[in-house]
Amino acid sequence: MNITIDKIEQESWKDSIIHSLDARIKLILTILIIVYTVYTTDFFVLLLLEIYVIILLLLSKISISYFVKRILMILPFGGFIAIFQPFIKEGLILYTLPFGLTVSYEGILFGTLLFSRLIVCLSAIVLLSSVTPLDSIVNSMRKLGFPKEMAMILSMTVRYLFVFFDELKNIRTSQKSRCFNIGSKKTSYSWRLKQIAYTIMMLFLKSFEKGETVYYSMLARAYNGEAISYKEESPIMKVDYGIIVLTLIIIFSSEIIRFNGFI
Amino acid sequence: MHIPDGFIPLWQCIIYYIIVIIVGYFAVKWAKENLHEKQIPLLAILAAGIFAIQVLNIPTPLGASGHMVGAALVAILLGSPFAGFLVLAVVLIIQGLVFGDxxxxxxxxxxxxxxxxGSSIGFYSFKGLKSIIKDIPAVFIGSFLSLLIPALIIAIELWVAGRFPLKEGLFLMSTYHIIIGLVVEGLISTxxxxxxxxIRPDLLSGVVNNG
Structure with missing residues (x-):
């Protein structure tokens, strides 16, 4: 179940109506969905949002199994806290387990709420990163007014991310070809740990050295510390506005319905 | 160690955002004033390196496995907690937006x-201990604390958010992170x-100048 960064990037270069939306719009859309998800406490609203994300996903032609795999990959930590809720929340006791553990009704409700929120948020993020290439996410952040210096650091990081994943892969392949295995008990633990530390040290060193080289080559091209870089102009189309309006309608109407107590 | 969306109430999220934006303002100001402009590309590429380093999952003798955060190490090597902050902020933004981590x-x-x-605890404990004990044990303790203390603070934050009881949270977070902190963050950073x-003593100039 190991999905590499290359695979994520490949998916984001596919062609569909969702892929062709402006990156700024997709970013705003994701933030809207997530903020509303964190705000709401209503299961119906969460279900509605999840259905909406899944419809967008189907329109984007991303394979469902890839989508589910990616969500499963990042679920554990949050899922852990959610699963614990029935045991730690006080309330109407439904079951009593050995060791003084109790399962409460409020706890189950709250745990399910946290879990559903987590699923909707992760779905939104996975959708965003599956339909938008990394560098256009970062560029759109700058266009939306992210501080210049941070935006420059971000866009350079994104460019070199792939270089370092390749470096890591190379180091690991060469270690593997010499029969190195982190989990193997045939060599002492301290020796194995040292090898890992050397791998990390090499990555560190390589990033330092790469940083120097890149700086000198930037200097040779008249870089003076000012972060000016090429911004691709892309007008926002009607369909872009359309999808934002649609999302806002969904959010506001579900909020109004909830407020009036229909659900 | 990454807290996902939906676990912290919105109003509390805003408070943390405000703190981070204030620190971010000073960090960018620091980068402009104290660093040769060289460090801006360096920080960016270091962030890419740290990103790759965080992918490496390292087993510990007791079964649990974890990855390095690297905040303390960057802060120590570049001689300022702001450097660690900037690098980690970039890494976390990308992890949050792309991986959902x-x-x-x-x-x-x-x-x-x-x-x-992470980076300020790592850096200042290194700085404080360096004069008392030697720099190498100081790196070990600094990076160990840079993992353990934030882990305990996460337990407190989850408690403040009403998501996890304090005592159990502190117990779970500390037992797990003492092991990861000692073996992974501490030993490997050292x-x-x-x-x-x-190999490259010149790279540690930050330690000599500011440390």
Whole structure:
């Protein structure tokens, strides 16, 4: 179940109506969905949002199994806290387990709420990163007014991310070809740990050295510390506005319905 | 260690965001004033390196496995907690937006825990201990604390958010992170530091100048 960064990037270069939306719009859309998800406490609203994300996903032609795999990959930590809720929340006791553990009704409700929120948020993020290439996410952040210096650091990081994943892969392949295995008990633990530390040290060193080289080559091209870089102009189309309006309608109407107590 | 979206109430997320934005303002100001402009590309590429380093999952003798955060090490090597903050902030933004590791509303709290607390605890404990004991044990203790203390603070934050009881949270977070902190963050940072000192002592200029 190991999905590499290359695979994520490949998916984001596919062609569909969702892929062709402006990156700024997709970013705003994701933030809207997530903020509303964190705000709401209503299961119906969460279900509605999840259905909406899944419809967008189907329109984007991303394979469902890839989508589910990616969500499963990042679920554990949050899922852990959610699963614990029935045991730690006080309330109407439904079951009593050995060791003084109790399962409460409020706890189950709250745990399910946290879990559903987590699923909707992760779905939104996975959708965003599956339909938008990394560098256009970062560029759109700058266009939306992210501080210049941070935006420059971000866009350079994104460019070199792939270089370092390749470096890591190379180091690991060469270690593997010499029969190195982190989990193997045939060599002492301290020796194995040292090898890992050397791998990390090499990555560190390589990033330092790469940083120097890149700086000198930037200097040779008249870089003076000012972060000016090429911004691709892309007008926002009607369909872009359309999808934002649609999302806002969904959010506001579900909020109004909830407020009036229909659900 | 990444808190996902939906676990911290929105109003608390905003507080963490405000803290991070204030620290971010000073960090960018620091980068402009104290660093040769060289460090801006360096920080960016270091962030890419740290990103790759965080992918490496390292088993510990007791079964649990974890990855390095690297905040303390960057802060120590570049001679300022702001450097650690900037690098970690970039890494966490990308992790949150692309991998869903962490989240968008929880981005503030995650940068606060690892970027602000991790790098400043690591850096200042290294700085304080360096004069008392030698630099190598200081790196070990600094990077160990840079993982353990934020982990305990996460337990407190989850308690404040009403998501996990304090006592159990502190117990679970400390037992797990003492092991990861000692073996992964502590030992590995120390080995990286010692070997970098041997191979490229010039890179450790930050330690000499500011440390």
């Amino acid at each position: 962490g989240g968008i509303t929880a981005l503030g709290i995650n940068i606060f825990n690892m970027g602000v607390l 080995i990286v530091y010692t070997s970098l000192k041997k």
